[in-house]
Amino acid sequence: MNGITAWMEKYIVPVAAKIGSQKHLVALRDSMIGMLPATLAGALAAMISAIVTTFPSSIQQMVDGPTKFAALAPDKVWTLANVPIIGDLNNISGLVNQGTLTVIGVIFAFSWGYNLARAYGVNDLAGGIVSVATLFAGLPNQLGSIGTALGTGKAGTAAMTKINDGISAQLIATYKPFFAAGHLDADAYFTVIIMGAIAVILYAKLMLANITIKMPDTVPPAVAKAFLAIIPTIASLYVVSLIYYIFQKLTGHPIIYLIAKYIAAPFQVLSQNIVAVLIVTIFVSIFWFFGIHGPNVLSPALDGIWGPLGLSNQQLYFKEHISGIQHLISQGATSQAHAVNNEYVNLWVRGSWDAFAWFGGSGGTITLIIAILIFSKRKDYRTVVGIGLAPGIFEINEPIMFGLPIVLNPIFLIPFTVAPLISVIIAYVATILHLVNPVVVAVPWVTPPILNAFMATGFDWRAIVVVVINLVITFFIWTPFVIAANKLEEEEVD
Template sequence: MAKDGSESAFITKLSAISGKLMGNKFIVSIRDAFGAALPLSIIASFFVLINNLLLDPKIGVLKNIPGHQFITNVGIQAYNGTLGMMGLLVTFLIGYFLGKQLGSDGVLDGVISVAALVTLIPNIITVTSNSGKAFKASAVLTQSQTSAEGMFLGIFASIVATELLEKISKNKKLKISMPDSVPPAIANSFNGLIPALIVVALFGIFEETVVALSGSNVPDLIIKVLQAPLVGGFQNYFGITLYGFLTCLLFAFGIHGSSVLGAVSSPILLTAFQQNMSAVQANKPAPNIVTQPYVDCYIYITMFSLVIAILIASHKKNYRSIAKLGAVPAIFNIGEPLLFGLPIVFNPILAIPYVVVPIFSSTLAYFATAFGLVAKTYVVVPWVTPAVLSGFLATGGDWRASVLQIVIITVGVFVYLPFVYAANRIKDDLD
């Protein structure tokens, strides 16, 4: 009885912590912003896939078609307008969603968030020409600053700017009253004019103070202090394996692990993905093993392993029925029918392998990629894309990634089988 009580207390506490995280205004805003911007990643990946799989001058199957260079240039421009601007767009969206949570319409918050981000970017940068000569350029935004590579600076700028703007805006003395005949959108902009001016000025003062005191600029400091360690932590085998384990552990307790941890992982994994895609675009080796496509294509594809294990070994009619119903969703990486139907949630006999399988899948995927047995992922594919196809697409057409996915699913079957056999010995009312 004491054991049951302690387990109940643990689950209650874990649920409470997860609930607070999922309800946190900053995490919710970041999650919603990335959700709204996700189509841009998929659009960019579509054009990158065409350029590198079909139109590549060395291996592209359509490299000699008429107008191939025109099509290639269209893809480059589309990439620049989508993923190349991802950092700016997510900055606006975080400010927008956070502003709405704080009671405003969110539009001015998003606009000032972008203004704050650009205010933190150095006015003069060093640019290297194609000939290798370095020179100074002013009033320039580079893609490393506007794309997902500058995401962490955008998150910082949007959260701080929106919080400041909303707090300063509460001071009625700083509002400019407009006649009733003025359209609401214009009136709201003038109401927030002085608070917005103060916020942008504060960011400008902060940027110049950092440069004067440290000799470095804010983006470089963010990269050194925050972005590089976080991205590096996920590129570490133990870091990504622990992430997969914790996500599934939360699911095993009925908590949506991806939602709880996604707001933290998404900027990190998207930054790594952007670095890979930018490198491939420049005909350079992709630097990162772990990206969002890597996680989607390798770590979370093993629900179908459970379906196969049940159909092979289970004598329980309810297990077999639910496995058949959940087979098609599992092919598309939708696990809820199995999670709550068998169930896996709060069911130790199946929760244990469910939490352990990502360790095996992460191990296989990480070292296969690290040793060059499969190409690194640099194309975003929808997470519902079936295994075998998703690996092929995410790596830009590497068939070995598809083979790796088959191996991962097969290993998952062998991990689940002993537990399915054990479940046969447990009687329940549905047998």
């Protein structure tokens, strides 16, 4: 054990430390965290909509059976949406969803540009604006049904033919483009990360090189800051627009499609593989063992890959509710390659770890607390647990991690690593076999175990069963090591 620890301290820890302090990755992590209020607002809207539009019809469907329920006339199906005030609440929730999840890609674009510019020490507000402008510059223009504006008859037909043949520069200048909402949600993440980084880094480099317009000292600071950003902003937006234009000319497709097809899609496929899920789970535990915040170090993967998949599920849940989610799963629409009507469900997302494996924090430490309360005779452990119990219920395990400690404690390395692995495997298999709904709602990470999974899966009671099973198994994994720690104290005293 000491040899393994020494090897990891020499080769793994330095790499993890560099990753944890790399400014671009830190900016990405902070960007995801900064979006949390909007994400949770969208999650609340999704849950309200699901409850209002399906309850108590969901109970009626279970009692009558799917066939009999489907035969009911629409006026025979009663939901809370029929209640005036509650129905209005559902409509308001729709507006909240429209302002959050529907345009979460735009929100992320600003957060990414803001934090990236801050990492370089330049005007962060301008950085956020540059990133948002970069996203919209690369979106395909969808003029939609423009026949009314062009008129009917031969002139209108000719104009529509011209649109089909290729949108002319004059048409783009004359008519305002329309952007499909599908390009503004979580599907925009990879485009924002790549193209936004190019634009904002170029903007920051020009700012740092003082290629700016400097105003006299008598000019108000806000005006002076705005003028400083003019040249870097113009240059960066023209560079990324040139990249967009060249790719469009060479491939015939907007770059957002190319990124989605050749970068985002392979990552999405890889993310649903149990091997990838387990590798991330292992490294979170290993980093924590050495005192490095595992989820923060791996945030570029957890939030950059699995995070958008969770937001995609959440948007789908708002639109289709849990019955629609289950229908898509039954049709095998669990990846972009097998989408039905361009809709698919991601079976494993960022929130899946919190719901099914990280009880009380990474490593399932809430069960360690219970095991110590039952089996431990060590006064130091029981004292720390007394302090860490309440935070542990709300998924905060730093008092346990550094108080017992688990960090650099060889006796706890095995259960701290193995327990979440077993929980992930059980939850993954249960989800793949459709024994439990996948995570479709982003709930606050401080939500206690069991309740977290119940809410995250769209109020699926089977999630409670899976979590209870995982809690019991995790408890029995931790218990022998707690007992061994008692004997270790006795030997130290002797």
